[in-house]
Amino acid sequence: MARSDDWLLRVDDLSVHFESSKGVAHAVDHVSFDIYPHETLALVGETGCGKSVTARSILRLVPEPPGSYASGSISLRNGDGSVTEILTATERTVRSIRGDRISMIFQDPGKALNPGLTIGRQLAEVFGEHRMSMILGNAGFDPEKPSRTATKIVQQRAGLLERGVYRLTHLRAPKALQKSIDDSVMEALADTGIPNPRKMLGSYPHELSGGMKQRVMIAQALACDPDLLIADEPTTALDVTIQARILDLIHEMQQRRGMAILYITHDLSLVRQFADRVAVMYAGRLAEIGPSAEVLASPQHPYTQGLLAAIPRPATPRGQLAAIPGTVPQLIDPPAQCHFASRCSFAAAACHEVTPQLLTIAEKRDVSCHRFDTASRIGVSPQDMPSAATLGGVASS
Amino acid sequence: MTLLSGSLAADFGGTTDAVVALHGVKVHYPVKEGVLQRVTGQVRAVDGVDLSIPRGQTLGLVGESGCGKTTLGRVIAGLVAPTGGDIWVDVDATQHSEIERLRGVATEDRSPEDQASWKSLESNHRLGSMSRDKQSRYRRNCQVVFQDAFSSLNPRQLVRDIVGRPLRVHKEASGEDLDRRVIELLERVGLDSQHLLRFPHQFSGGQRQRISIARALALNPEFVILDEPTSALDVSVQAQILNLLVDLQKDLGLTYLFITHDLGVVQHMSDRIAVMYLGQIAEYGPTADVFNSPLHPYSRILRDSNPTLEDSLDTVKWDLSGTVPNPVNPPQGCRLHPRCPVARAECGWSIDDVLTDAERNTPVVFETISRVERSSDFRATVSFSEPEQAKKFAKRIGSLAAHEALEQPIRLDDKLVEVSFNEVSEAQLQQLKDGRWSSCTRTQNLGALPEL
Numbered sequence: 118m119a120r121s122d123d124w125l126l127r128v129d130d131l132s133v134h135f136e137s138s139k140g141v142a143h144a145v146d147h148v149s150f151d152i153y154p155h156e157t158l159a160l161v162g163e164t165g166c167g168k169s170v171t172a173r174s175i176l177r178l179v180p181e182p183p184g185s186y187a188s189g190s191i192s193l194r195n196g197d198g199s200v201t202e203i204l205t206a207t208e209r210t211v212r213s214i215r216g217d218r219i220s221m222i223f224q225d226p227g228k229a230l231n232p233g234l235t236i237g238r239q240l241a242e243v244f245g246e247h248r249m250s251m252i253l254g255n256a257g258f259d260p261e262k263p264s265r266t267a268t269k270i271v272q273q274r275a276g277l278l279e280r281g282v283y284r285l286t287h288l289r290a291p292k293a294l295q296k297s298i299d300d301s302v303m304e305a306l307a308d309t310g311i312p313n314p315r316k317m318l319g320s321y322p323h324e325l326s327g328g329m330k331q332r333v334m335i336a337q338a339l340a341c342d343p344d345l346l347i348a349d350e351p352t353t354a355l356d357v358t359i360q361a362r363i364l365d366l367i368h369e370m371q372q373r374r375g376m377a378i379l380y381i382t383h384d385l386s387l388v389r390q391f392a393d394r395v396a397v398m399y400a401g402r403l404a405e406i407g408p409s410a411e412v413l414a415s416p417q418h419p420y421t422q423g424l425l426a427a428i429p430r431p432a433t434p435r436g437q438l439a440a441i442p443g444t445v446p447q448l449i450d451p452p453a454q455c456h457f458a459s460r461c462s463f464a465a466a467a468c469h470e471v472t473p474q475l476l477t478i479a480e481k482r483d484v485s486c487h488r489f490d491t492a493s494r495i496g497v498s499p500q501d502m503p504s505a506a507t508l509g510g511v512a513s514s
Numbered sequence: 515m516t517l518l519s520g521s522l523a524a525d526f527g528g529t530t531d532a533v534v535a536l537h538g539v540k541v542h543y544p545v546k547e548g549v550l551q552r553v554t555g556q557v558r559a560v561d562g563v564d565l566s567i568p569r570g571q572t573l574g575l576v577g578e579s580g581c582g583k584t585t586l587g588r589v590i591a592g593l594v595a596p597t598g599g600d601i602w603v604d605v606d607a608t609q610h611s612e613i614e615r616l617r618g619v620a621t622e623d624r625s626p627e628d629q630a631s632w633k634s635l636e637s638n639h640r641l642g643s644m645s646r647d648k649q650s651r652y653r654r655n656c657q658v659v660f661q662d663a664f665s666s667l668n669p670r671q672l673v674r675d676i677v678g679r680p681l682r683v684h685k686e687a688s689g690e691d692l693d694r695r696v697i698e699l700l701e702r703v704g705l706d707s708q709h710l711l712r713f714p715h716q717f718s719g720g721q722r723q724r725i726s727i728a729r730a731l732a733l734n735p736e737f738v739i740l741d742e743p744t745s746a747l748d749v750s751v752q753a754q755i756l757n758l759l760v761d762l763q764k765d766l767g768l769t770y771l772f773i774t775h776d777l778g779v780v781q782h783m784s785d786r787i788a789v790m791y792l793g794q795i796a797e798y799g800p801t802a803d804v805f806n807s808p809l810h811p812y813s814r815i816l817r818d819s820n821p822t823l824e825d826s827l828d829t830v831k832w833d834l835s836g837t838v839p840n841p842v843n844p845p846q847g848c849r850l851h852p853r854c855p856v857a858r859a860e861c862g863w864s865i866d867d868v869l870t871d872a873e874r875n876t877p878v879v880f881e882t883i884s885r886v887e888r889s890s891d892f893r894a895t896v897s898f899s900e901p902e903q904a905k906k907f908a909k910r911i912g913s914l915a916a917h918e919a920l921e922q923p924i925r926l927d928d929k930l931v932e933v934s935f936n937e938v939s940e941a942q943l944q945q946l947k948d949g950r951w952s953s954c955t956r957t958q959n960l961g962a963l964p965e966l
Contacts, residue, residue: 163748164719313877326837356578356775358834361819383748386778386821413823427753428823429782431805436760438782440753444718 124151124194125377126175126219126345131189133170133179140449144170146401147188149475152345157371157378159392159409161385161424165445167401168381172347175379176219177203177211193218193345217247220338224350226330230322236333237318238273240302243340245272248301256290256297270294305340306333309366328359332366339370346371347379352387364391385425389413394481397421400446400456403475407482417484417506419461455487463488466501522798522943522951524614527568527786530607533656533737533769534590535566537617540598541585545842555842559585561793562599564943566610567737572763572770574784574801576777576816580838582793584661587739587773591658592641592649601641603652609635654684657730661742663722667714673700673725674710680732699728703758720751727758737769744779756783777820781805786949789813792841792849795943798951809952809963811854830966836874846891848941848955856964859918860955862938865894868911876910879903884929892921893934901928 133145145167152158162168173179175191191203193214203211223229231239244252250260252271258264266283269275271294275283284291299318306314309332322330331351338346348367352360368391371378380392388395388409395409397418405418416422426439443460455461458468465487473485488506492499523535540563542556560582567573567590577583588594590601602613616624616632624632636643641652657680660666667676678696681687687695697707703724714722723743730738740759744752756779762768774780780787780801787804789797789812797810808814811832818831836853839845845852847862852870854861865888872880882903888894898904908924908931911917916935917924925932943953946961956964 163750312874316877328837357777357819358578358815361821361833384821385749386823389823390821424750425823427750429753429756429778430822430824431781431802433782435782436757436764438753438757440757441750444720 123153125154126152126194127190127192128171128175129190129192131171131174131191132187133167133174134185134187136183136185137449142448143401143451144184144448145174146451148398148401148403149189150396150403150406152377152379154344154377155371155375156394157380157392159380159382159388159395160398161382161388161395162398163383163424163445165448166398167448168398169349171398172221172349172379172381175203175345175347176215176221213247216243216338216343217341218343219345219347220341220343221347221349222331222334222338222351225354226327226334227322227354229334230330232322234321235318236306236320236322236325237299237302240305240333240337240340241271241298242273243337244298244301245274247341252294252297252301255300256293258290258294267294271298301340305336308339309333309336309370311336327355328363331355331359331363335363335366335370339374339376342374343376345377345379347381349381350383353383385413385428397424400451401448402456403483403485404457405482405484406475407479407484411482417478417482417489418457418486419463420457423460455485463503463506465503467492467495467497468503470501471495471497521564521614522795522945523564523566524610525798525945525949525951526566526607526610527571527573527949529568529570531569532566532605532610533569533603535602535605535610535613536563536590536599537602537613538599539563539565539586539589539596539601541582541589541594542597558793558841558844560589560596561841561844563793563795565788565795565798567769567771568786569736569769570767571786572772572784574780574787575771575773575790576775576780576787577790578838579775580841581790582841583773583790584741586790587658587741587771590771591656591739592653593658595642602635602639603641603644603648605639609639654680654733655735656737656739657733657735658739658741659723659726659730659743662746663719663726664714664746666726667722669714672711672713676714676725677728677732680729684733686733695732696728699732700725702731702762703728704754718751719747720754723747723755724758727755727762731762731766734766736767737771739771739773741773742775743772745774745776752779759783777805777816778822789816792839792844794849794953795951796850796953798943799949803950807963809946809950809957810850810954811856811957811963812850812954814963815855832966836870839870846940847938848953850954855966856956857915858956858964859915859936860938860959861919862941862955863916863919863935864891865933865935866891868914868916868933869896871914871916872907872910876906879906879910883907890937892937894932896931896933898929898931904929904931907931 129149131145131148135142135144148171160168170179186204193201193203195201249271253260253263258267266275266279302318303314306317311317311332352363355363392409395412396406397404399420404420405412416425423441427441429438441460446456446459453472454470455468455473458464467487473487475483475485476489477483478489488503492502523537526532539560541560542558544553545555545557547554563586575583585594589596613635616628619628637645674696677699678692681692681695697710700706700709705724744755747755763770772780772783784801787801788795791812797804797813804813805817808817815832815834832855834853845867846864851857851861852867882899884897884899886894886896904926908926911924919935921934921936941953941955943951944958945951
């Protein structure tokens with residue numbers, strides 16, 4: 118596949134395996150893609166296709182064991198042009214990247230926020246982890262030589278006793294410190310359009326509505342101006358009316374701050390409005406990747422075609438939705454073949470024997486389907502090949 | 515604009531026969547507070563719904579989460595007892611007009627014939643007053659498919675027991691006959707006999723929903739309530755389940771009540787839709803008409819916020835502001851007006867609206883309010899601790915759509931602000947055209963949806 122060189126994040130030949138009692142599950146299977154600065158890449162697929170695992174791998178959040186990175190690399194380009202290899206970096210380096218350069222919004226804001234902490238304290242953790250010197254500086258401390266207790270308070274690690282003693286032994290410092298933390302948190306909250314952020318500081322997550330919780334999550338994720346925001350189905354748990362506003366908010370924040378977004382969803386209709394490029398995943402592999410308008414207008418992989426046809430539209434006669442026959446194959450020790458072959462109407466002998474590679478079929482468009490390949494390249498006889506297809510003329514089954 | 519009178523319950527959707535007709539159904543849950551658990555308010559989950567479900571058709575029920583659509587479904591299934599109103603089962607048009615007529619006459623004014631006729635209608639058709647026998651027949655006739663196929667199937671029972679249970683309870687089959695019937699049902703929904711002795715965890719989400727559907731069909735019902743049957747499924751599986759539901763409806767002549775928040779699905783599946791907001795029906799009509807030319811701002815907003823793969827009909831998208839009001843104390847007049855983009859004077863502004871607005875948008879002003887003396891929902895004297903803030907409060911009201919609804923100009927007296935609004939009665943669902951119902955006061959006056 119064709120790849121240009123101005124990427125922000127490069128995922129190269131990534132495979133993630135999970136050990137289970139039944140065998141090794143190939144959750145992500147040789148996946149490669151790039152994310153460029155300021156763009157929105159949508160990662161689309163059905164439940165269990167490996168899209169969330171791919172996203173979590175970028176932050177190295179896949180638990181090891183049972184998970185393991187079987188192959189590949191994930192590289193993040195730094196501001197000075199150097200490159201950080203996320204999968205091989207030290208834990209300390211990865212921690213400094215999480216929440217600062219790459220941050221994530223999770224699917225269910227009700228589960229991702231800590232129910233025992235106030236919103237103010239949860240957001241303060243981000244600043245304590247990544248913006249220590251800024252907080253100390255604003256509070257009138259010397260960021261070069263901070264006192265130990267002050268650092269612990271900023272990091273939200275000081276106990277009640279320690280705070281109490283500090284409050285008694287110092288004059289105005291504790292108040293200035295708390296004000297500096299609160300100001301940063303309130304600014305982050307106000308940025309996402311939360312009315313009355315001061316009141317929000319002392320609220321617990323259960324007091325907020327779903328849409329408000331998701332705004333808090335976004336404020337938390339964007340607190341440190343990340344270069345890449347990973348949004349893992351940020352609106353699945355919300356109503357349509359609120360979904361529209363949250364998506365507008367994420368979009369507006371992107372315009373304002375110029376970050377890149379990796380947007381994970383199962384809803385193709387959101388991709389059309391929201392993403393520059395779309396990558397379609399099926400059973401752990403990339404099926405198709407390209408500009409979203411083009412992919413939705415003329416899908417080339419049979420799976421993308423099936424997925425689009427299955428969405429109810431006003432013009433579809435009732436009861437005649439084009440459902441994809443069959444079910445998603447098992448990911449445990451999969452055979453070397455096209456995973457979609459058993460459900461595909463174009464499938465031929467070659468599809469059951471050889472794993473398809475991502476092929477560039479037009480500018481910026483890659484598809485992994487044998488219909489675009491040649492018999493000689495994959496080493497099978499020509500009569501075993503499925504009927505060839507060309508871009509533009511979408512063959513119908 | 516002349517309005518056709520009557521209630522939505524009389525709209526039989528072109529047929530003469532309704533599976534269920536609701537008259538002013540209410541479900542209120544008490545809010546209890548304090549050590550003595552005194553009742554301090556009512557959560558109005560469903561607040562006066564009139565509706566008929568025509569036989570052989572699909573009625574879609576849409577709305578945001580918390581609007582009462584699931585509660586309404588449960589009331590119709592007889593799983594929740596309504597706190598007010600009547601549910602009539604299996605009524606045709608003549609019986610229905612009789613019910614309408616008798617409801618209009620006070621009990622003590624009824625002639626002996628009327629009383630006898632009311633009694634016979636009640637004992638034959640009214641859920642709750644029917645004989646045990648009839649009640650049990652209705653329960654067999656009306657089945658529910660629940661939203662979450664993961665929690666609505668008992669994880670410790672085999673498929674044979676789950677699907678066969680309704681047959682056993684109603685003593686329809688036992689032994690080998692039961693197994694045979696269960697296999698028939700499984701084949702009907704696209705599973706087969708090899709799945710008979712498996713547990714629910716051995717199935718995928720789509721297969722579990724098929725098991726739920728098989729269980730609902732076990733007693734040959736006429737009426738199935740589908741409570742978000744596909745919201746937990748992927749699109750490709752959703753398509754399979756929707757196709758199955760349509761096939762079953764064709765083969766068995768089923769009536770569906772399709773409850774969902776997904777407008778694409780409801781547009782595909784239903785003949786008519788009812789849009790719910792805060793426990794009441796905002797709009798009702800044939801699906802295509804409601805989507806193409808909505809007559810209530812809320813339906814328009816729902817349609818506009820729903821992402822589609824095709825270009826939308828209108829370029830200007832309507833948007834909802836604020837959050838869902840508290841159903842314990844719903845807004846006066848039209849329930850949507852505090853969030854509505856086209857709200858005007860007649861929509862029912864009250865004291866609560868300006869206070870909620872102050873709390874949300876000018877918190878500094880709101881915190882200085884020392885007391886609010888209400889003479890009614892529309893009239894109050896608000897006292898502030900600082901005259902400066904009182905001025906700001908009055909100015910804020912002047913900038914809202916609410917100020918058009920003021921009965922007399924705001925009286926500002928140092929720290930006191932006297933506000934009084936025109937009283938507005940609750941918005942009523944009215945028929946605007948044939949088969950099109952809307953509760954928007956402005957639409958009713960204009961005859962069409964107001965311009966933004």
